[in-house]
Amino acid sequence: DAKTTQPPSMDCAEGRAANLPCNHSTISGNEYVYWYRQIHSQGPQYIIHGLKNNETNEMASLIITEDRKSSTLILPHATLRDTAVYYCIVRVGTNDYKLSFGAGTTVTVRA
Amino acid sequence: GAVVSQHPSWVICKSGTSVKIECRSLDFQATTMFWYRQFPKQSLMLMATSNEGSKATYEQGVEKDKFLINHASLTLSTLTVTSAHPEDSSFYICSAPGRVTDTQYFGPGTRLTVL
Numbered sequence: 001d002a003k004t005t006q007p008p009s010m011d012c013a014e015g016r017a018a019n020l021p022c023n024h025s026t027i028s029g030n031e032y033v034y035w036y037r038q039i040h041s042q043g044p045q046y047i048i049h050g051l052k053n054n055e056t057n058e059m060a061s062l063i064i065t066e067d068r069k070s071s072t073l074i075l076p077h078a079t080l081r082d083t084a085v086y087y088c089i090v091r092v093g094t095n096d097y098k099l100s101f102g103a104g105t106t107v108t109v110r111a
Numbered sequence: 112g113a114v115v116s117q118h119p120s121w122v123i124c125k126s127g128t129s130v131k132i133e134c135r136s137l138d139f140q141a142t143t144m145f146w147y148r149q150f151p152k153q154s155l156m157l158m159a160t161s162n163e164g165s166k167a168t169y170e171q172g173v174e175k176d177k178f179l180i181n182h183a184s185l186t187l188s189t190l191t192v193t194s195a196h197p198e199d200s201s202f203y204i205c206s207a208p209g210r211v212t213d214t215q216y217f218g219p220g221t222r223l224t225v226l
Binding site: 034036038042043044045087097098099100101102103104 | 147155208
């Protein structure tokens with residue numbers, strides 16, 4: 001699976017949009033971009049995933065660049081409950097469901 | 112949405128004892144489940160893949176005789192930490208693939224402390 005690079009931490013003001021970048025310059029054509037988050041002392045939570053088109057759901061939006069070498073997770077209106085470690089994971093979308101977690105980005109939402 | 116539970120949520124045991132952790136898929140069946148371990152301030156590390164009706168597949172460096180995995184039914188996988196030692200103290204998390212979307216559903220985790 002392709003390696004991802006994320007900033008170690010970022011702060012965000014409550015009510016503002018949080019834009020979380022992820023670089024995956026070695027991504028191959030059949031690899032998807034997944035985002036999960038882990039609130040302190042809990043299991044990770046799925047947020048969103050995509051292949052090449054931008055995606056949106058009730059939690060977030062995922063913007064993938066045209067060359068697919070980077071992506072941005074957007075939390076449109078961050079709340080204090082969005083404080084968590086956010087993981088960007090790239091892998092092939094097959095029945096092999098293994099996930100390889102990197103260090104992620106620690107997002108702190110401040111009032 | 113799909114829910115995965117773990118029991119117990121936390122456990123404290125003496126060195127040398129064995130501890131069993133259960134992972135259940137509550138509203139869906141899972142022929143495959145995954146076990147992760149997370150040390151403080153570190154990321155999740157995949158330990159093994161639990162396969163219903165067959166042997167688990169362990170990641171490199173994980174002792175299969177120490178971390179016994181049993182996936183006896185389509186909704187239950189168990190991880191037994193045998194002869195636990197303080198260095199086994201960690202946060203253990205299981206997950207199962209979703210039915211429809213290509214996602215993983217994670218349990219809330221079990222914090223193991225070995226004295």
